[in-house]
């Protein structure tokens with residue numbers, strides 16, 4: 001049994017160093033203690049307590065119904081099982097709709113054991129990113145396909161395909177970095193756009209459905225274990241259980257494939 005002192009702690013500095021040295025880092029979602037323990041012991045750098053829990057745990061068809069209290073409950077479970085990974089917590093739909101709400105809710109997540117928080121949006125979240133960062137809370141800005149705005153986006157479509165949308169994403173990413181965002185997450189964007197943003201920014205860029213060039217890769221843990229509740233999992237999903245003998249083995253293979261640039265491959269990438 002490992003003790004606290006034996007834990008290898010992954011901090012923001014660790015992630016920044018990996019970007020600088022050109023080594024890929026890995027992230028998986030978790031919502032409870034046992035899975036968090038397995039994930040962190042398998043060498044995953046960041047655990048995201050994602051509001052995807054609304055879909056994969058609660059059975060909703062979007063992330064919108066997830067509340068702060070529910071997110072905190074799952075975050076506390078994950079923190080208890082974690083063995084040194086960086087824990088990022090999602091701020092649920094409308095929990096950062098105003099400055100005061102955002103500050104108060106981010107405080108609750110950090111006090112429940114998060115090491116950083118993730119908020120969705122472009123230019124409009126710059127002020128929030130700056131306010132949180134000024135108060136010592138690392139922020140990951142989630143851009144591209146942002147599930148909390150699914151009703152406005154009109155579906156789970158690839159973002160940034162047309163030139164004006166592409167330019168907007170690049171400019172917004174730059175202004176979020178300037179505002180103090182500590183990390184950026186790009187979901188469902190073409191590979192060349194993700195590459196451009198990753199090269200442009202000094203902060204680490206995490207991708208999901210964004211090709212192989214981002215600094216890190218994230219997957220929803222259920223997806224990579226092949227237990228997606230969707231009939232047709234998205235193109236960027238790979239079932240790592242197909243070539244693995246156990247959950248631990250699948251997660252270790254995910255880490256290895258990301259580090260070796262084998263995942264995501266062409267078949268998981270939007271051009």
Ligand code: KIV
Pocket residue numbers: 029048049050051052053090142185187208218220
């Ligand atoms: O909530 C979540 O799990 C996420 C990932 C899909 C990136 O935001």
